[in-house]
Amino acid sequence: MSPLPSPKFKNPRAKYNFRGRTCSIAGVGAYVPSRILTNADLEKMVNTSDEWITSRTGIKERHLAAEDEFTSDLAAKAALKAMAQAGVTAEEIDLIVVATITPDMPFPSTAALVQRKIGARRAAAFDLEAACAGFIYALEVAQQFIMSRTYDTVLVIGAEKLSSIVDWQDRNTCVLFGDGAGAAILRNRPNAHGLLTAVMGADGTKSDLLFMAGGGSRCPASEESVANRMHFLRMEGKETFKCAVQAMQTAAKEALRRCELDISRIKLIIPHQANLRIIDAVAERLGAKPEQVFVNLHKFGNTSAASVAIALDEAVNSGRVQAGDLLLLIVFGAGLTWGAAVIEW
Numbered sequence: 001m002s003p004l005p006s007p008k009f010k011n012p013r014a015k016y017n018f019r020g021r022t023c024s025i026a027g028v029g030a031y032v033p034s035r036i037l038t039n040a041d042l043e044k045m046v047n048t049s050d051e052w053i054t055s056r057t058g059i060k061e062r063h064l065a066a067e068d069e070f071t072s073d074l075a076a077k078a079a080l081k082a083m084a085q086a087g088v089t090a091e092e093i094d095l096i097v098v099a100t101i102t103p104d105m106p107f108p109s110t111a112a113l114v115q116r117k118i119g120a121r122r123a124a125a126f127d128l129e130a131a132c133a134g135f136i137y138a139l140e141v142a143q144q145f146i147m148s149r150t151y152d153t154v155l156v157i158g159a160e161k162l163s164s165i166v167d168w169q170d171r172n173t174c175v176l177f178g179d180g181a182g183a184a185i186l187r188n189r190p191n192a193h194g195l196l197t198a199v200m201g202a203d204g205t206k207s208d209l210l211f212m213a214g215g216g217s218r219c220p221a222s223e224e225s226v227a228n229r230m231h232f233l234r235m236e237g238k239e240t241f242k243c244a245v246q247a248m249q250t251a252a253k254e255a256l257r258r259c260e261l262d263i264s265r266i267k268l269i270i271p272h273q274a275n276l277r278i279i280d281a282v283a284e285r286l287g288a289k290p291e292q293v294f295v296n297l298h299k300f301g302n303t304s305a306a307s308v309a310i311a312l313d314e315a316v317n318s319g320r321v322q323a324g325d326l327l328l329l330i331v332f333g334a335g336l337t338w339g340a341a342v343i344e345w
């Protein structure tokens, strides 16, 4: 195998002697449902205004799945697009990892349902739950299997039907979220670097900032849990906001440090699309220029685990990312959980 060209950055994996092996994204895809809910629509549902939502979050509209359209449907549609772009057949997929907080049902896993829908008969399949940070967690998990030569082709999906756990009477949260899915095919690609590093972190002491109390072993569904609206997500917005800015910038700086990269070398930062003010604050603390930051939350709102996956798909397929570009993905979510990844495209 020919040696890699002299590095433009440090490859943190080199110390593990992963010579001739990379975890590269061979194709991406995304799918959002067709129904759009605008801020004007929300004005008719709760006491809010387009002005408040736009100025406090940057969100203008979000896509909502139909009643008979589930997380696995969104995930499968995104997956098929990623497979087409990568030139990978269903038979070639070794593993499917779906990051989601809105599985079709508690079990079986949404990944198993996707496996059936796309016909990936050979693939192992499981879900991963790290809320809005799920996509980077899933990328890192996939990388471990590929770098260890356990698997050659892994399908990673972030998919959510958040509309199924949003309390449409709670103006504090219902304006923020949307449905959708993003997918990536990960493979070993000779003479590339691919996923250079992925930082992951969590702080369970702050698990009460963002949660859904009902439906688990602690509070199974009952008349009381339904009456108390416990099957909807709840969020302490202000405190979550502060934690997000802190954790995202810290994770991003750690990822850059590991690769010995200055922020100016990053072509595109793709942050979790929760709130434009969070994105701006993180970009400022990283010393990034506005043109380095990818934003599409005005169209989709916060789609949790699907968020950076959908954004990555749009960035790549709109031509903003070229081979050899360096990308910085940054995520934050319930748990709390967070992460940052550096990818050479």
Ligand code: ACO
Pocket: 047, 048, 049, 052, 053, 056, 057, 131, 132, 133, 171, 172, 173, 175, 210, 236, 237, 238, 239, 240, 241, 244, 274, 275, 278, 302, 304, 332, 333, 334
């Ligand atoms: N329309 C009008 N007024 C509203 C609305 C609304 N939709 N929502 C809240 N308000 C009101 C509040 O009631 C409050 O009124 P009060 O002062 O009379 O009590 C006022 O607006 C200000 O509320 P704040 O909570 O202080 O508003 P803030 O500027 O913090 O913005 C927001 C709220 C958008 C939720 C913000 O805090 C945020 O984005 N937080 C982080 C979200 C996030 O990153 N989540 C993590 C990922 S999600 C996941 O993992 C699933």
